[in-house]
Amino acid sequence: MISLRNVTRTYGEGDAQVKALAGLNLDIELGQFVAIMGASGSGKSTAMNILGCLDTASSGTYSFNGVDITALTRDSRALLRRNYLGFVFQGFNLLARTTALENVELPLVYRGLSRSERHAKARLALEAVGLGDREEHRPGELSGGQQQRVAIARAIVSDPLILLADEPTGNLDSERSHDIMRLLRKLNRERGITVIMVTHEADMAEYADRIIRFADGKIAEDRQKVAA
């Protein structure tokens, strides 16, 4: 379980100070599929950055499986991301001029795996997202939906506990968006990967077990769906 307690995050100084999070309390059980919604400026992206250990809270605590990780150093947070977290972004964020396989094995390079181990794991991940036949393609040679699948393969290649997806369907048409959501739900169901997703599309949020709506740096609504 991960939990945020009284988390605030402020940017800037003095009069120009902006409060992105104003005392956020949030618990997410491992294995859940959570959708976070809200208007822009509601603090949902800030919450994602803190949950993803890319940013730290200005005050409050963050505990991960019972361990307080509020005040970790930059390198410790990097190691946490490396070992437990996977990221999927709206803009895919693949390395251009690098093949799908090389993109997917990138996190394993930092884990110090050998070339053959990396290849084997990256191939499995690409197969899991249905792109087993595209490993030598570069991002420019793939459609948006396929690029996002490569990004998902990269996120799951190191078997993370939590997959954080920031508007994963924001750049895709409706059909591809539903494909991606089905893939995320499948990974959640079959592998037990916790998925935390930010989206502004209500029909995409419906794939989740739980929908949290943000307003003014706090949770405005927290709806748990009955398991399908």
Added chain:
Amino acid sequence: MLWESIKLALRSVRRNVLRSFLTLLGIVIGVAAVIALVTIGSGANQKISSDIAKLGSNMLMVRPGVQGPGPPGGSDARSFNERDIEALRSGVSDVRAIAPSSSKQANVVFDATSTDASITGADEAFFVAQDWSFIQGGAFNESDVRAASNVCVVGTTIVSTLLPNLEPIGQTIRVGEMPCTVVGVLGSKGQSAFGSDQDNLVVMPLRTFQRRIAGNTRIASIAVSANSPAAVKTAQDQITEVLRETRHIGENDPDDFSVRDLTQIAATMSSTTTIMTGLLGAVAAVSLLVGGIGIMNIMLVSVTERTREIGIRLAIGALASQVLTQFLVEAVVLCLLGGALGVALGLGLAGLASSLLDIPFAPDMKVLALAFGFSGLIGLVFGFFPARNAARLDPIEALRHE
């Protein structure tokens, strides 16, 4: 991890071949200049020392008048005579040979062919003092010298111009107005340090030369060969002392002759080339510095261009130190490539120069390794600031970067 970084660096060099090459040009030129200058410089030094060695080992040159370096001059100076030589032979110890000689340019004729050559009058010590070897026959002997016989020893140039396809020993050539019989052929010494052909000479007994060629009894120079490098200095002092006495030079009067140490001249000439090499090397070092700044500039551009990539790497768990290493390795690889190109170019230039200037091609492995290593060091120094910038990026900001 390091190997991954090197592969990544090579890939990014390949992606921007032209840009990488232009960036490297400063390093290439700097390294090439250092290598070329040092190699040519040490070749020139080797040439000078071997030229000096050809003149004879541990040699002192005694000449009338006070002279600077260069060929002898000043006919007004009081030349040496037999008495001076006798005094030197009895008063100077620890020497191999004391060889008086005089020379003059004269015409040498055989059959219908004639040539100008340096005619030297000397005794048999001359061949010892100047380290001449014989490829045929041998030196004239003491009785030839005393009797002023009409015999001579010739250099290889004389043989090839006047006596081609002939057995030179026993032939009679005409030197000036005098016929003389060839008794020996000297081994070749090639060109002197001043560019003259040392093999274009005829050596005859000193008295024969004085009577038949020069028409006087002057002795223009005395070559003294010490037994060891250590004995050179003592010999120099003894020669000065003995000559001042026989030539009746007053206590407060200056010497009217000079005793020059050829090894000293060689050292002076070498140190001149060494200073030149050093100065030009400093210019080359400036070029390396400029090259380093070029590297820093391009690495800063590269870091900015790849901000998003850095963001991705940081997000998926790269440590700041790993990003730092990646960009440092890239700068070092870039510089080492430049260093390798520079070494190749420098050796090429030095090879070309040494064949044009007729000096030995003397590449020094230590200098090559040093220049190559130094170019890597430049990468490390000038790559550090951009790499640190990359490592300090905030992953969230970096991911947003367009």
